[in-house]
Amino acid sequence: MNQAYNHNLSRALLLVLSAWLLSGCVTSRIENIREGNTGLEEGEGIVIMAKSYHLGNETEAKFISCVGKSIGRGSSGLRVIPNNEFVDALFPWFEPRTAPAETKGLPTLMSRPGVAQKIKDQGVRYVVWLDGDTDKVAGGGSMSCAAGPGGGGCFGFAWWQNDSNYEASVWDLSGLEDAGTVRTDVSGTSFLPAIVVPIPLLARTQNKACNALADQLRLFIVSDESA
Amino acid sequence: MARQSLRENSALKSNRLKFVLSVMTAMMAAGCGGSKVTLHNPTIPEPLIDQMPLIVAARYPEVFDSFVHEEQVIGKEKWSIDLGRSNRMLFTQLFGSMFTDFSVVGAEDDARDLTFDALIEPSIDAFEFSVPSQSQTEEFAVWIRYRIKIFDKDGTQIANWPIAAYGKSQSGSFGGDDALKRAAVLAMRDAAALIILQMDKATGISKLSEAHANQTATPAEMPDEMTLRTTAAEDIPDESGL
Structure with a gap:
């Protein structure tokens, strides 16, 4: 019994250690600027939108989807x-x-025929406009791979740095005003050492930025710090 | 018996060889070839707008029934997009939402036999797209340049309005084919939004309704010269950003 317990514990520790080893180094920063009061009434919701690509925005569709899912997840979603x-x-x-x-x-938009009623029908209180993207800002190293009849393998070391910068502007459609902004900046370096088999140690900056932004947005919208 | 078995075995090997060869050929052809994308009757949502009180007819060019555009990426793959009847459907749905009375007339119909305030003739001036291997991004982009000609009930051209629409979609979120389809649909939606927003300002089409009202009420009060535009300006600022 005790032996089985020890075995399970060592497996769990090994898993945690592997997960830690397989992730690259990540640093993150998050900040918010509040412009007005927030809060959600029963039946009210939010919509996550990307700023227009006509304005040069390149926010990834998967990031928008990730933020939407993260904000809606869980009991406090x-x-x-x-x-x-x-x-x-x-x-x-x-x-x-x-x-x-x-x-x-917004006032001009709301005065257009049917717009205010449609927004009310949808129960949308806040529009969250996402801006920003993830870029590879640096990289280096070299790796060579070869394959022959007896097998193949890689040798070398490569690294790259990703920067995920996103900004979420929260618009309150009930007051037709800017409620504030939440910004996140996540930077991380991924490594790819290879001795026969390449072992990727990835820094998932976009995923981290998504979760950090979603958590902060949820707090920002629900809790009114000025109250 | 042994000879028959040998023959069967040899036939089997030959079939296998054929199969392997055809798979390899297909793979090689796929590598050097390209993609063909077909739009299956995309629709635009019902616009949230007030209809203009106008009797409008539209006449479409033949190309609106089958439009195929091909793009050869130099040294790489060939892409083609088949819009089919999408343009016809787009404009029919759009004008049907914009005007109180709308109908489509055939190419062979004589406009003089019909009653309308305005006859609209949309056409495609240009269609272009770019794929990720061209733009060095993960994006598919589609540009469509439509031209809208408007005639009054006497057959006088009152507007010749070119509009440029744009749509963009990321290949990371959708498959390559789906991303190109989505970019094309977004470009068509962009054109629809632009037409809703700018058409009256750019062409003065609503004035034809006033002309119609004046004519039916008191024909003598009809102004000598209607202030109609013969050519709409291309650089009319849109209301993006409101």
Whole structure:
């Protein structure tokens, strides 16, 4: 019994150690700037949108989807309205070309026929506009691989640094105002040493940025620090 | 018996060889070839707008029934996109939402036999797309340049409006084919949004309704010269960003 317990414990420790070893070094920073009061009433929700590519934004679709899923997950998860449903319901006012770029465009938008009612029907209180992307900022090393009749293998060492910079602007559609901004900057270096078999030690900066931004956004929207 | 078995064995080997060869040929062809993408009747959502009180007819060019565009990436693969009847469907749905009375007329119909305030003739001036191997990004992009000509009930051209639409989609989120399809659909939605937002400003089409009202009420009060535009400006600022 005791032996089996020890065996399981050592396996768990080995797993944790492997997971730790297989992840690269990551540093992250998160900050928020509050402009107004926030909070969610019963039945209210949020929609996560990417800033328009007409404005040069290149936020990855998988990042937007990741933030939406993370904010909606768990017992404290918020109600997240799928952005394609929202955009289709309000066509053509949230298309990349027509979506308001600043909150001062909101009164004009709300005065358009049917827009305010449709937003109310959807239960959307906040629109979260995501901006930013993940870039490879540096890299180096070399690796060579060869294969022959007797087998193959790689030898060498490579590394690269990724930077994930994202900003989320929160617009309150009930007050037609900017509620604030949450920013995250995650930087990480991945390594790929290879002695016959390459062993990737990856720094998942985008994933880390997604989770950090989602957690902070949830707190930002639900809790009103000014109260 | 032994000879028959030998023959069967040899036939089997030959079939296997054929199979392996055909798989290899298919793989090589796939490597050097390209992709063909077909849009299956995409639709735009019902727009949240007030309809213009106009009797409008539209006449589509033949190309709106079958539009195929091919792009050869130099030294690499060949891509083709088949829009089929997507353009016809887009404009029919769009104009049907924009005007209180809308119909499509055939190419052979004589416009003089029909009653309308405006006859719209949309066409495609240019269609282009780029794939990730060209742009060195993960993105597929589609540009469509439409031209909209508008005629009044007397057959006088009142507007000739070129519009440029753009759509972009990432290959990381969708497969390559799906990303190109999505970029094309986004470009068509972009065109629809631009038409909804700018058409009246760019072409003055709503003035034809006033002309219609004036004419039916008191024909004598019809102005001598309607202030209609013969050519709409290309650089009309859009309302993006509101």
